[in-house]
Amino acid sequence: xxxxxxxxxxxxxxxxxxxxxxxxxxxxxxxxxxxxxxxxxxxxxxxxxxxxxxxxxxxxxxxxxxxxxxxxxxxxxxxxxxxxxxxxxxxxxxxxxxxxxxxxxxxxxxxxxxxxxxxxxxxxxxxxxxxxxxxxxxxxxxxxxxxxxxxxxxxxxxxxxxxxxxxxxxxxxxxxxxxxxxxxxxxxxxxxxxxxxxxxxxxxxxxxxxxxxxxxxxxxxxxxxxxxxxxxxxxxxxxxxxxxxxxxxxxxxxxxxxxxxxxxxxxxxxxxxxxxxxxxxxxx
Amino acid sequence: xxxxxxxxxxxxxxxxxxxxxxxxxxxxxxxxxxxxxxxxxxxxxxxxxxxxxxxxxxxxxxxxxxxxxxxxxxxxxxxxxxxxxxxxxxxxxxxxxxxxxxxxxxxxxxxxxxxxxxxxxxxxxxxxxxxxxxxxxxxxxxxxxxxxxxxxxxxxxxxxxxxxxxxxxxxxxxxxxxxxxxxxxxxxxxxxxxxxxxxxxxxxxxxxxxxxxxxxxxxxxxxxxxxxxxxxxxxxxxxxxxxxxxxxxxxxxxxxxxxxxxxxxxxxxxxxxxxxxxxxxxxxxxxxxxxxxxxxxxxxxxxxxxxxxxxxxxxxxxxxxxxxxxxxxxxxxxxxxxxxxxxxxxxxxx
Amino acid sequence: xxxxxxxxxxxxxxxxxxxxxxxxxxxxxxxxxxxxxxxxxxxxxxxxxxxxxxxxxxxxxxxxxxxxxxxxxxxxxxxxxxxxxxxxxxxxxxxxxxxxxxxxxxxxxxxxxxxxxxxxxxxxxxxxxxxxxxxxxxxxxxxxxxxxxxxxxxxxxxxxxxxxxxxxxxxxxxxxxxxxxxxxxxxxxxxxxxxxxxxxxxxxxxxxxxxxxxxxxxxxxxxxxxxxxxxxxxxxxxxxxxxxxxxxxxxxxxxxxxxxxxxxxxxxxxxxxxxxxxxxxxxxxxxxxxxxxxxxxxxxxxxxxxxxxxxxxxxxxx
Numbered sequence: 001x002x003x004x005x006x007x008x009x010x011x012x013x014x015x016x017x018x019x020x021x022x023x024x025x026x027x028x029x030x031x032x033x034x035x036x037x038x039x040x041x042x043x044x045x046x047x048x049x050x051x052x053x054x055x056x057x058x059x060x061x062x063x064x065x066x067x068x069x070x071x072x073x074x075x076x077x078x079x080x081x082x083x084x085x086x087x088x089x090x091x092x093x094x095x096x097x098x099x100x101x102x103x104x105x106x107x108x109x110x111x112x113x114x115x116x117x118x119x120x121x122x123x124x125x126x127x128x129x130x131x132x133x134x135x136x137x138x139x140x141x142x143x144x145x146x147x148x149x150x151x152x153x154x155x156x157x158x159x160x161x162x163x164x165x166x167x168x169x170x171x172x173x174x175x176x177x178x179x180x181x182x183x184x185x186x187x188x189x190x191x192x193x194x195x196x197x198x199x200x201x202x203x204x205x206x207x208x209x210x211x212x213x214x215x216x217x218x219x220x221x222x223x224x225x226x227x228x229x230x231x232x233x234x235x236x237x238x239x240x241x242x243x244x245x246x247x248x249x250x251x252x253x254x255x256x257x258x259x260x261x262x263x264x265x266x267x268x269x270x271x272x273x274x275x276x277x278x279x280x281x282x283x284x
Numbered sequence: 285x286x287x288x289x290x291x292x293x294x295x296x297x298x299x300x301x302x303x304x305x306x307x308x309x310x311x312x313x314x315x316x317x318x319x320x321x322x323x324x325x326x327x328x329x330x331x332x333x334x335x336x337x338x339x340x341x342x343x344x345x346x347x348x349x350x351x352x353x354x355x356x357x358x359x360x361x362x363x364x365x366x367x368x369x370x371x372x373x374x375x376x377x378x379x380x381x382x383x384x385x386x387x388x389x390x391x392x393x394x395x396x397x398x399x400x401x402x403x404x405x406x407x408x409x410x411x412x413x414x415x416x417x418x419x420x421x422x423x424x425x426x427x428x429x430x431x432x433x434x435x436x437x438x439x440x441x442x443x444x445x446x447x448x449x450x451x452x453x454x455x456x457x458x459x460x461x462x463x464x465x466x467x468x469x470x471x472x473x474x475x476x477x478x479x480x481x482x483x484x485x486x487x488x489x490x491x492x493x494x495x496x497x498x499x500x501x502x503x504x505x506x507x508x509x510x511x512x513x514x515x516x517x518x519x520x521x522x523x524x525x526x527x528x529x530x531x532x533x534x535x536x537x538x539x540x541x542x543x544x545x546x547x548x549x550x551x552x553x554x555x556x557x558x559x560x561x562x563x564x565x566x567x568x569x570x571x572x573x574x575x576x577x578x579x580x581x582x583x584x585x586x587x588x589x590x591x592x593x594x595x596x597x598x599x600x601x602x603x604x605x606x607x608x609x610x611x612x613x614x615x616x617x618x619x620x621x622x623x624x625x626x627x628x629x630x631x632x633x634x
Numbered sequence: 635x636x637x638x639x640x641x642x643x644x645x646x647x648x649x650x651x652x653x654x655x656x657x658x659x660x661x662x663x664x665x666x667x668x669x670x671x672x673x674x675x676x677x678x679x680x681x682x683x684x685x686x687x688x689x690x691x692x693x694x695x696x697x698x699x700x701x702x703x704x705x706x707x708x709x710x711x712x713x714x715x716x717x718x719x720x721x722x723x724x725x726x727x728x729x730x731x732x733x734x735x736x737x738x739x740x741x742x743x744x745x746x747x748x749x750x751x752x753x754x755x756x757x758x759x760x761x762x763x764x765x766x767x768x769x770x771x772x773x774x775x776x777x778x779x780x781x782x783x784x785x786x787x788x789x790x791x792x793x794x795x796x797x798x799x800x801x802x803x804x805x806x807x808x809x810x811x812x813x814x815x816x817x818x819x820x821x822x823x824x825x826x827x828x829x830x831x832x833x834x835x836x837x838x839x840x841x842x843x844x845x846x847x848x849x850x851x852x853x854x855x856x857x858x859x860x861x862x863x864x865x866x867x868x869x870x871x872x873x874x875x876x877x878x879x880x881x882x883x884x885x886x887x888x889x890x891x892x893x894x895x896x897x898x899x900x901x902x903x904x905x906x907x908x909x910x911x912x913x914x915x916x917x918x919x920x921x922x923x924x925x926x927x928x929x930x931x932x933x934x935x936x937x938x939x940x941x942x943x944x945x946x947x948x949x950x951x952x
Contacts, residue, residue, distance in 0.1 A: 015401040016354050016538075016550075017368045062357045062364065063548040065540045067566070088566045090863055103364045105357075247565045249538045252401035255555070256535030257562060259585070262592035267400075281508055281584075284571050318747075318904040319838055341903075350840055351870035425666075425757030519672045521696060523847035525902050528840055541868055553870040554841065561860055606665070607746075610848050610900035611672055611692060614665030 015252050018060045018105025019045055024080065026100055029166040033131055034096055035072065035084045038104060051075050052113030053139035054243060054271040058251040059083060060105030061094045068248045070270070071109060072134040074141035081108065084134040084166065110251045111270050114139045114241065119150065119213050126155040127226050129198050129218025133157055133166055135243040135270070136217050141170070144178060153178035154207060158198035158222075160185045181205060199225035202233075209234040215241045227274070237274035244269050244277075246284060260284060287463045290455045290471040291478050294335070297453075298328040303468035304377055308414070312379040313340050320529075323378065334380030335448035336420030342531035342604070343381045344392060347409045350554050354405070354538070357548040370404045376413040377465055379446075383489070384429045384600035386417040386442045388531035394594040395534055414461050417442035419489045421450055426603025427489075428616055431498035433597060435490050447485040454482040497619040502587045502597075505623050508580070512621050516583075517575035519611045524556040526605035526613075527582070532598045535562075557581050583618060638738065638806040639686040642710055645736050645803055646681040649708050655734050659697060660710035661690040668746055668759045672697065684710065686806075688744045688762045688769060691787065693896045695719045695728075695850040702732035709733055712740045713808070714789075716798045717892035717927025718850040724934050725890075727853055737798025741809035742782055742790035744769065745899055749785045754778060764809060789895025789908055799928065821909060832877070832910075838903040839876035841869065845897035845907050846883065851890045858882060880910060888914045889935030892927035 021038040029035055040046040051071055060066040073082035085092050095104075116139065124143060126136050143150050155174050159165045162184050174180040183194040183201040194201055199222060207214075214235055216226050223242065230240055246258040246265045253267040261281040263269065272280075292300050304310050305327060312332040313321035320339035323346035326332055333340075355368035389410070396406040417438075429435050439445055443462030447454040454474060457463035474482070527533040537555035542548055555562060558578055564570040572578050590598040599615070606614050646658040662673030662683040670689045675681055694709055695718035701707050711719065716737055722728040741764040750756045754773035761772035769785060771778045783791055796808030822828045843859070846852045858866045859879050867878040893915055897907040918924050921944035924935045 014368050014370065014404050016403075017366055020364055020366070060540075060550075062359065062550075063540050063542050066538065066550075086567075088568075092566065105364075105366070245565070246571070247563050249536075253398070254395055254401070254403060254534075254536075255538065255552075256557065256585075257555075259589065261584075262589035283577070316838070320903065351872055422755075425755070518674050521847040523842060523844035523900065525842050525844045525900070528842045529902055537869055539869055541870075551870055553868075555869075556842075559843075559860075608902050610844060610896070612664040612666075612669045613671070617665050 015107070016250070018058070018066075018107045021081070021104055021106045023098075023100055023102050023104060027169075029084065029168075030164050032087045033084060033166060034087075035082055035166070036095065036104075037073075037080045037082050038106060039080050040106070041103075046079070049081075049108075051081075051109035053116065053142040054113035054135060055109035055111045056135075056251070056266075056270060057081065057083060057106050057108035057110065058248070059095075060107075061091050061098070062103075062105060064091045064094045066105070066107075066249070067091045068251065068266075070135035070138065070243065072137050074138050074145060076142055076145035081106065084131060086131050107251060111266055112268065114215070114271050116143065116149075121149070121151060121211075123152040123207075123210075123212040124150055124154070125207050125212055125214040126153075126157070127198060127202060127214060127216040127218070127230075128155065128157045129222040130159045130164055131166060132216075132218030132222070134217075136215055137167060137170075139215065140174065144173060147177055151211065154181070154205075155179070156181045156183070156198060156202055156205060158183040158185070158201065162188050162191050197225070198222050199229050202226060202229045206233060209236070209239060213239055213241065217243055237278055240274040241271060242274070242277070243271050244284065287457045287460075288466075289457070289474050289479070289482075290466045291449070291474045292453045292455065292471050294451055294453065296470040297332070297334065299470040300468055301326065301330075301332070301379075302328040303470055304465060308375045308377040308465070310377050310379065311346055311413070313338065313381075323381075332380065334416075334418060334446070335453060336380065336382055336418040337448065339607075340380075340382060340385075342529065342602070343378060343385050343389065344531055344534060346378070347389075347392065347406055348396075348534055348536070351551060352405060352553075353549055353551045355550045356543070357550065358546060359548065360546040371408040373408040373412045376409070377416065378413050379416045380418050381415060381442075382602060383417040383419050383435075383438055383442070383445070384427065384602040385531045386415050387429075387433070387438045387600045388598075388602070389415070390441065390596055391532040391590060391594065391598045392534055394596070414443045414465055415441075416444040416446050416455070416462070416465075418446045418448065418453075419485055421448040421485060423489050423492050424603055426606040427492060427601055428495055428603060428606075429601035430490065430492045431495040431616070432599050432601045447482045449478060449481045449485065452478065454478060454485075456482070495616045495620060497616070497623045500623040502619060502623065503591055506584055506588045508584075510580075510622055512583075512618050513576045513580045515621075516579040516613055516618060519613055520558075520575055520579055521611060522558050522560060522575060522578065523610060524558040525608045525610070526615075527556040527558055528554060529604040529608050531600065531602055531604075532586070557585070583615070583622075587619075639684070641805050642686055642736060642738075643681045643684050645805070646675060646684055646708065646710070647678045649734055650675070650678040650681070654706070655708040656705045657701065658684070658708040658710070658736075659694050659701065660684045660736075661686070661692065661694075664689065666757075666759075668744065668749060668756065668762055674701075686710070686738065688742070688764060688786075689746075691743045691745075691896075691899060693718055693848065693850055693894050695722060696848060696896075698722060698733060698850070699727040699853055702728050706732045706734065708736055708802075710736045710738065711798065711801075712738055712743070713795050713798045714740075714793065714892060714894040715850075716800060717795070718894065720799060720927045720930045721851055721890055721892060721934075722853075723930040724932060730930060735798070735801045735803075737801030737804045739798070739804070739806040739808035740793075740796045741767070742769075742786040742793070742796075744785050745787040747904070748787075752778070752780065752784065767809060787895050787899055788906070789893055789898075800930065820906065821913065833873055835905045836876035836880060837873040839871060839873070839880070839905060840903060841871045841876065841879065842902060844900040844902065845905075848896045848900040849887075849891075851887055851892075852883070858886075880907065884910045884914050887911055889918045889922070889924055890926050891915060 020041040025037040027035040056070045069083035187195045248258045249255040251266045253264045258265040260283045312326045314324045315331045320341045322341045358365040396403040443459045445456045535555050536552045538552050563572045586598045649655045658675040661670040664670045693715045758774040763770045769780045868875050891911040895908045
């Protein structure tokens with residue numbers, strides 16, 4: 001079970017001050033989602049920057065504000081960090097519209113991370129929906145880059161339509177020495193893969209819980225039914241992990257906003273096992 | 285350094301402040317007509333109240349100002365530069381803080397001075413500050429300190445413990461740096477009568493009758509499904525005053541604002557879990573949109589969650605929320621009910 | 635006012651037992667003898683929780699829009715609370731059919747902060763009552779008879795409308811205090827001085843929004859002050875942002891505020907917010923001959939237009 005894993009030292013003596021980073025590349029994922037690749041301006045900081053899969057970052061668009069995004073890139077791929085942004089409000093729209101070359105502020109890495117060191121030798125089952133794939137992608141690519149450490153790696157990933165699937169350019173990687181099963185709620189164009197909701201597809205595939213860790217992230221309704229399926233397949237709450245989301249401001253456990261009971265999503269999370277979530281108040 | 289008690293005649297308060305001003309920045313509650321007094325940097329000329337007799341905004345308003353610039357971002361010439369000036373950690377003396385307020389600093393310290401992410405702004409104002417707690421001549425009617433904790437342990441929370449004797453203030457140094465501020469000419473050695481009077485003032489405070497919930501395990505009794513949340517939520521108008529005047533509530537918001545043609549200011553300001561939009565997320569989901577979850581959050585955070593996090597109860601019984609709530613939601617009543625021991629008014633316990 | 639209190643309870647019992655209403659909203663005993671708290675009575679056997687004394691300060695109309703959405707409730711109401719209710723009815727936030735008004739004649743209610751400044755200790759107070767235009771306070775073993783000007787809520791001192799404007803049942807009598815204050819404004823006359831006055835007042839504002847939350851006329855789902863886009867006013871508690879908030883709110887309340895004074899009672903730092911509203915009310919009264927909360931048949935001030943309306947461009951004021 002994952003206890004709160006202490007992460008590396010924060011960005012500097014003043015934990016509120018971001019590091020400057022330049023957005024060097026923007027990838028259009030879907031009609032409302034883009035992935036931003038940012039490079040820290042300070043060379044020394046950039047060279048020494050490390051993080052763990054599952055951690056998050058606070059991205060500043062100066063003048064608009066700061067918002068929380070997971071670190072969707074894998075720490076094995078150095079030199080840049082990535083965050084995926086769905087356009088929902090003023091800050092996300094600002095990011096989308098400013099384009100490549102914009103300077104943002106980043107405070108990272110924050111939060112705890114997936115206890116992957118406990119999972120060596122195990123099978124990993126990723127169950128993702130839509131942009132919920134973002135936090136898991138960090139871990140998935142990390143594990144694929146450390147392939148020998150893990151047994152089977154399987155991903156079930158779905159979205160409402162084919163156009164809502166993210167990271168399509170990595171699907172081949174996720175299907176090499178690993179299995180990727182895609183599904184959509186409603187097919188379009190020349191979609192030839194599975195059609196149906198993710199939890200339903202999970203049930204069809206019927207993975208064994210034997211020596212397996214399941215990681216799930218996606219819309220609440222998808223998670224809800226995925227949990228039901230995992231339970232009926234025999235997965236225990238200790239075997240299931242997710243990342244939680246609450247409104248955040250400071251990201252360092254001070255502003256009081258993101259607590260669920262006595263846990264702060266920014267300090268004790270965002271990674272939680274279902275065994276831990278069971279003990280939390282039903283707040284979210 | 286000798287740790288001897290001293291007494292200050294009230295007409296010499298100005299002289300005392302003057303004497304300290306050479307070595308320290310003196311922080312004390314400044315009187316304001318009608319409004320509660322507020323902690324400010326003061327000189328001997330200011331009208332201050334250090335005997336605990338006036339309504340008082342908590343020390344958190346000084347240590348964590350309601351509006352605090354965190355950084356300035358300059359975007360001239362296409363370059364982005366960040367300046368984050370932190371207040372100077374000058375030596376300070378904070379006079380006249382109520383004893384429950386000084387105890388509440390324990391909570392703020394745990395939040396802001398943790399090892400992982402020490403808050404430099406809070407640290408600059410807090411770490412080099414000598415605290416002088418005051419026990420007023422008569423405990424305020426709304427105080428229920430004795431019901432939330434063993435107050436004898438609070439004596440060690442301040443650098444100096446002071447007591448109002450009516451015409452004089454009695455100072456009892458607790459720490460070395462507390463004793464260091466008591467060497468001025470304005471101070472005198474206490475008489476036996478004054479020592480006895482001081483004991484009387486402490487006794488009056490320490491023997492404030494308990495509310496019915498005192499000693500009951502609040503931690504165990506506070507639960508998710510308690511009917512008390514509905515009762516509170518029905519009356520509550522979500523004004524947030526309780527959290528604003530609470531000495532241990534510290535939730536804040538961070539906002540960016542354009543402050544010139546090429547400059548942006550990032551500041552923090554007060555926020556409260558009682559506001560409807562506190563947990564509102566970008567995509568529209570809001571776990572605490574209704575009043576019941578907000579009512580529940582406030583009490584459970586104060587008496588349960590922070591106890592789980594830090595091992596201390598965050599409420600120190602200062603009674604401000606009791607005095608200020610416009611609809612008379614009395615936290616003491618709520619806690620009595622939660623412990624299934626409803627009494628008509630806590631004041632009846634005599 | 636024991637007699638009125640018994641009659642309130644009787645009336646409440648009657649309307650609950652008959653099923654006329656599903657809830658009675660009134661004041662109940664507070665956690666101290668000098669306070670009351672709103673109570674929501676649903677069972678006839680609970681009506682004895684209702685009280686009527688000078689501590690019944692709250693303007694209960696603030697709860698009515700949500701309460702009367704899908705059911706009929708009875709409300710025990712002072713004349714000022716009823717004027718708020720009239721405003722809510724005019725603006726279609728409450729349906730007259732969904733509220734049964736137990737209207738009370740009033741002698742003014744107490745501001746606890748004023749009570750705290752008297753000769754007795756507030757914690758010794760065990761009773762408050764009206765007494766022929768004065769206020770009787772029982773503290774310890776003594777009885778004090780105080781002039782109303784010492785401890786009533788500021789707005790009560792100038793109130794002349796002490797009988798309920800509309801009601802389903804009227805209980806009690808309006809009592810004017812022996813000395814009714816002339817109602818002079820505390821504001822300086824000269825605009826520059828007045829600006830300085832308000833700057834000083836607003837420098838204390840902590841942006842808690844208590845004034846807004848207790849006001850029955852402030853019922854917007856999202857207040858302008860909470861909007862992010864556009865950001866009308868920053869959240870920080872500085873004097874100029876406070877100006878923006880209070881001045882805009884005063885404009886939003888022009889012609890809609892009935893000057894109950896709850897805003898300044900709720901204010902933790904004693905800003906005389908109601909003074910600002912009284913100035914607005916003076917202007918709407920003089921220019922448009924309109925006072926809020928008179929009759930539910932009235933259209934809201936800014937929902938009507940007459941040719942003769944004051945037009946500053948044409949200086950048609952007398």
